[in-house]
Amino acid sequence: MKVTVVGAGNVGATCANVLASKDFLQEIILLDIKEGVAEGKALDIWESAPILHFGTRVRGVTNDYSQTANSDVVVITSGLPRKPGMSRDDLISTNAGIVKSVTENIMKYSPDAILVVVSNPLDVMTYCAYLTAKVDSRRVFGMAGVLDTARYKAFLAEEIGCSPKDIEALLLGGHGDTMVPLPRYTSVGGIPVTELVSADRLQAIIERTQKGGGEIVNLLGTSAWYAPGVAAAQMVEAICKDERRILPCCAWLTGQYGLKNIYLGVPVVLGRNGIEKIIELQLNEQEMQLVKASADHVREVMNVLDNMQLVKS
Ligand SMILES: NC(=O)C1=CN([C@@H]2O[C@H](COP(=O)(O)OP(=O)(O)OC[C@H]3O[C@@H](n4cnc5c(N)ncnc54)[C@H](O)[C@@H]3O)[C@@H](O)[C@H]2O)C=CC1
Numbered sequence: 001m002k003v004t005v006v007g008a009g010n011v012g013a014t015c016a017n018v019l020a021s022k023d024f025l026q027e028i029i030l031l032d033i034k035e036g037v038a039e040g041k042a043l044d045i046w047e048s049a050p051i052l053h054f055g056t057r058v059r060g061v062t063n064d065y066s067q068t069a070n071s072d073v074v075v076i077t078s079g080l081p082r083k084p085g086m087s088r089d090d091l092i093s094t095n096a097g098i099v100k101s102v103t104e105n106i107m108k109y110s111p112d113a114i115l116v117v118v119s120n121p122l123d124v125m126t127y128c129a130y131l132t133a134k135v136d137s138r139r140v141f142g143m144a145g146v147l148d149t150a151r152y153k154a155f156l157a158e159e160i161g162c163s164p165k166d167i168e169a170l171l172l173g174g175h176g177d178t179m180v181p182l183p184r185y186t187s188v189g190g191i192p193v194t195e196l197v198s199a200d201r202l203q204a205i206i207e208r209t210q211k212g213g214g215e216i217v218n219l220l221g222t223s224a225w226y227a228p229g230v231a232a233a234q235m236v237e238a239i240c241k242d243e244r245r246i247l248p249c250c251a252w253l254t255g256q257y258g259l260k261n262i263y264l265g266v267p268v269v270l271g272r273n274g275i276e277k278i279i280e281l282q283l284n285e286q287e288m289q290l291v292k293a294s295a296d297h298v299r300e301v302m303n304v305l306d307n308m309q310l311v312k313s
């Protein structure tokens, strides 16, 4: 199988590197607009193949979309990351144009590809790719929930003093400070999390998760890439291997959770056709209110994109 990663910056290069080291793809194309960057990083990754023992051919190209032809999956990471003091939404004016033009170019050469969007503001950039690609929404979705859930699990593991491997958790909503970690759907080695962590500490962990991206931006001056890169790679693996994994993804809702015509994070079954199924949970009133508030925020930013009249809705 062939995967293209657009954007050879921090997230894109990490995603390509992780995918290559897993050795299940025939070819990875890394594409960037900056002359030489994708070629250099792809060559560096390829030179690690004899040490890591993988056979996936990794090639970099500068804006030459003909080389991406017939990709099975395309990961879109091109666009500006935020700096301290910015919100993800502040990136919309620059990144919408980038995501639109990248999607057009990709669709020209890989009309059957599945698109995994990573660029921020995530939910609205996924909407932008969907409007541009004009394909079934099951083939256009975004990466956020895998990352946000991983942060939530990592913080819980630290608090409990247990392995992060034993934590199962779920998180819904948009990829912003309104995201909704769900303690009622969180367990540790089969034990409900509320039996191991006090209500106060759990609330503090939920709030840290909601601001998890910003915590790293404040430390680094730019946004995270190791966990985001591996999160996107996990989604690509689930698709290419038709694993039918249940992962939280930013998906187009058509009435689920009482919401429609919106991209929002929900649990889905991810397989060879992309989103095979959206899973709808029986949320309680409080959980539903939080998801609705998150959806309201995403819709506001979707309206900003619509008003830019860049892509027709
Ligand atoms: N969904 C999520 O959970 C996450 C999303 N992000 C977002 O991912 C995006 C990338 O982040 P980083 O890799 O850290 O940024 P980066 O600045 O390291 O890399 C972005 C790359 O995109 C390239 N690029 C810009 N315009 C392009 C175009 N038209 N065609 C091809 N390439 C183009 C740039 O040359 C650069 O190499 C940002 O928008 C960031 O906010 C980052 C982390 C997590």
Ligand SMILES: O=C([O-])CC(=O)C(=O)O
Binding pocket: 081, 082, 088, 120, 147, 175, 212, 213, 214, 216, 217, 223, 224, 228
């Ligand atoms: O915080 C950011 O700007 C990047 C991102 O989406 C994340 O790391 O969650």
